[in-house]
Amino acid sequence: MKTFKYLMIGASALVLTACGNSDTSRDLAEANVDYQATLMEQLIDAQPGDVIEIPAGVYSFDRSLSLNIDGVTIRGAGMDETILSFQDQIAGAEGLIVTANDFTLENLAIEDTIGDGLKVNGGENIIIRGVRVEWTNGYATENGAYGIYPVQTTNVLVEDTVAIGASDAGIYVGQSRNVIVRNSRAEYNVAGIEIENCIGADVYGNTATNNTGGILVFNMPNLPQPGYHTRVYDNDIFANNTENFGHAGTPVASVPAGSGVVINSNDQVEIFNNRISDNDTANIIISSLHSTGYSDYSVQTDFDPYPESIWIHDNTYSGGGTSPDGLDLTALKIAMFGLNGALPDVLFDGFVDDAKLVDGALPDALRICVSDPVDVLNADGPNGYASPSVDTEDFRCSLDSLSAVELAFAD
Amino acid sequence: MTVFRGLILIAAAALAACSPNAPTAQFHSEDNPRLLSEWGQLGIVAGDLQLADGVVPYDLNTPLFTDYALKLRTIWMPSGETAAYRENDTLDFPVGTVITKTFYYPLADTPGQVTRGDGHSLTRADGSLDLSRVQLIETRILVHREAGWEALPYRWNDDQTEAVLLRYGDVVPMTVAEADGGASTFNYVMPDVNQCASCHAPDSNTRQIAPIGPKPRHLNRDFDYPDGTANQLEYLTEVGYLTGAPVPADAPRNADWEDLEASLEARARAYLDANCSHCHSPVGPADTSGLNLQPDIAHGPALGICKLPIAAGSGTGDRRFDIFPGRPDESILLFRLDNVEPDQMMPEVGRSTNHVEGIELIRAWIESLPGDCG
Numbered sequence: 072m073k074t075f076k077y078l079m080i081g082a083s084a085l086v087l088t089a090c091g092n093s094d095t096s097r098d099l100a101e102a103n104v105d106y107q108a109t110l111m112e113q114l115i116d117a118q119p120g121d122v123i124e125i126p127a128g129v130y131s132f133d134r135s136l137s138l139n140i141d142g143v144t145i146r147g148a149g150m151d152e153t154i155l156s157f158q159d160q161i162a163g164a165e166g167l168i169v170t171a172n173d174f175t176l177e178n179l180a181i182e183d184t185i186g187d188g189l190k191v192n193g194g195e196n197i198i199i200r201g202v203r204v205e206w207t208n209g210y211a212t213e214n215g216a217y218g219i220y221p222v223q224t225t226n227v228l229v230e231d232t233v234a235i236g237a238s239d240a241g242i243y244v245g246q247s248r249n250v251i252v253r254n255s256r257a258e259y260n261v262a263g264i265e266i267e268n269c270i271g272a273d274v275y276g277n278t279a280t281n282n283t284g285g286i287l288v289f290n291m292p293n294l295p296q297p298g299y300h301t302r303v304y305d306n307d308i309f310a311n312n313t314e315n316f317g318h319a320g321t322p323v324a325s326v327p328a329g330s331g332v333v334i335n336s337n338d339q340v341e342i343f344n345n346r347i348s349d350n351d352t353a354n355i356i357i358s359s360l361h362s363t364g365y366s367d368y369s370v371q372t373d374f375d376p377y378p379e380s381i382w383i384h385d386n387t388y389s390g391g392g393t394s395p396d397g398l399d400l401t402a403l404k405i406a407m408f409g410l411n412g413a414l415p416d417v418l419f420d421g422f423v424d425d426a427k428l429v430d431g432a433l434p435d436a437l438r439i440c441v442s443d444p445v446d447v448l449n450a451d452g453p454n455g456y457a458s459p460s461v462d463t464e465d466f467r468c469s470l471d472s473l474s475a476v477e478l479a480f481a482d
Numbered sequence: 483m484t485v486f487r488g489l490i491l492i493a494a495a496a497l498a499a500c501s502p503n504a505p506t507a508q509f510h511s512e513d514n515p516r517l518l519s520e521w522g523q524l525g526i527v528a529g530d531l532q533l534a535d536g537v538v539p540y541d542l543n544t545p546l547f548t549d550y551a552l553k554l555r556t557i558w559m560p561s562g563e564t565a566a567y568r569e570n571d572t573l574d575f576p577v578g579t580v581i582t583k584t585f586y587y588p589l590a591d592t593p594g595q596v597t598r599g600d601g602h603s604l605t606r607a608d609g610s611l612d613l614s615r616v617q618l619i620e621t622r623i624l625v626h627r628e629a630g631w632e633a634l635p636y637r638w639n640d641d642q643t644e645a646v647l648l649r650y651g652d653v654v655p656m657t658v659a660e661a662d663g664g665a666s667t668f669n670y671v672m673p674d675v676n677q678c679a680s681c682h683a684p685d686s687n688t689r690q691i692a693p694i695g696p697k698p699r700h701l702n703r704d705f706d707y708p709d710g711t712a713n714q715l716e717y718l719t720e721v722g723y724l725t726g727a728p729v730p731a732d733a734p735r736n737a738d739w740e741d742l743e744a745s746l747e748a749r750a751r752a753y754l755d756a757n758c759s760h761c762h763s764p765v766g767p768a769d770t771s772g773l774n775l776q777p778d779i780a781h782g783p784a785l786g787i788c789k790l791p792i793a794a795g796s797g798t799g800d801r802r803f804d805i806f807p808g809r810p811d812e813s814i815l816l817f818r819l820d821n822v823e824p825d826q827m828m829p830e831v832g833r834s835t836n837h838v839e840g841i842e843l844i845r846a847w848i849e850s851l852p853g854d855c856g
Binding site for chain 1: 653798
């Protein structure tokens, strides 16, 4: 939201130098540096069907690894046993970049990359399992942007992974189709788990805590694929109150600290059966691109900025909203709910597509529905946030449940 | 026009006959020779790097920047083979084509130091190179086999007598003599075979490796051949390496980025084309960003004008727009060019130093752009 955004720029500028919650990175004194050439050759020589096994150990790399052969599995001995460290990296924008189909990466850790940890750019049938991507110095603006980063992929399974310390998103699936992110843990990232411009995503069984924002479902403009149809369920999303340490200019830099779930400009999103608590700004935020500081110059003409067909139900809530990020939100909270009060569990920026209104209201199928017994604050964005109000009854509706993502290798 | 080609080849053969070790170009259809000399495209003869018969050197209107390295580019095809003209794409080269690119630096007066190449090739008209004046770094081979193109990087030895296939690349520490008498250092990073695809797979759907440079708009320029100056498209046609090309005036032509006679717009767009558009196209690996830097894209968000970043991470430089017209210091594009941090710079691979003159060009272009991002 615009108010959020301006405040965030001020807030993050203050904290940049203070970021970092750990004094020391992994000690590489005993790390194996000779393995780099071995693994690079294996990646180059790989044939479809190959399994590249990396034994337990700490391996240091000074350049990116890349793989572009279909049908390859890279397997370590466990995310705490096989450690690929890029602390001494001098070249390459990621730790491992994969451009291939039928790829599996499992049971290892990628640590301290300069840029992204694991990027999978394009490809079908991608499995990322038991992988940890971490910046071992703790959260810091200087850390790489994305931990686990499949983009423009189809049929993607991310499970049992851990992402810690990303200066953008820990687990980020972008512009993909048919995605499952489950049973993973995202901590101390700006965005814990982010689904962006994806068609068909199920996010469940995850824990997102100590991020700036826990789970984000976004649509961004100017991309080849707009996203829709995401289910977020059975997750633990609590205390995502870490200061926003993202780089100014990145979309996530406008996310207020203390955001549990954020839906921005996405459609057909179902949020249910989650345990959401103690996110200091709000447990759930629903917003449009209009409130994130984008101007008309910046957006392709056919982009739909409005979040529509959103259904929030059967979640449990506790705490949250008591210490919103930024002066405007703090002032809003105090004005509406008192010094010791709290913003409601659900915040909506209030932007609605006038062109779709029928008799002054959105058709039922496009509504934002909150079935949970919690309040909804409409921030009145279209009127410059002049008259925010608790309009809970306007959101008392339900939608049809979305279908599950079917992924043959995820059963 | 194989008659011409035959004549030229005969003439070249006559010259080469004087040199006992003259290379003979080969196509290896399957195996990857360990030594560059086994390709026979280039050879060391009497202190020179020389081209084999039928190996045609070429240049580009605006080349890709690679740490101020100079580049010797060549094309060779087996006897009787020819490439078909494609207006906006790389020439359609036949199976058997071998393209080489040799990266080298001018030697400085101080032993062990090099100078920045200023873009003007030190190769002679016949493509030969005086090895007492240069340090060879690597020669990359692109070979068109039945199954498609393959990229093979060869690393030159210190004696400059041979280059060896080094598929996992290398880091080469370089020392550059500076004008003030001092020296600076940087790491020249030779990409591994898989990284070759990060530039040379311009279609992220097919992921097929392909040459990038030999497109009509890059080739459409004069070159000083041993038998006189000629337009490259005409010359390739004359020697039988190209069919279907229109006269040069009817072929697309990029500006030479250094040509002050050309418009700022044309020079900047040519520079972005050569350095960025193989990834930043609607089908390239960087289409994930929504940024399209091909030369024919109209001014708007797709070209980066007032476009907000998607997944740039620290590459934003805390700036909001890819290109903020009139305000280069608020433009992400310039931040990423003027940067050598691996997670912030663009292109992602292929350089470890900043291209000062290229950055100046893009700065001037952004300054010249009208409009506002609000």
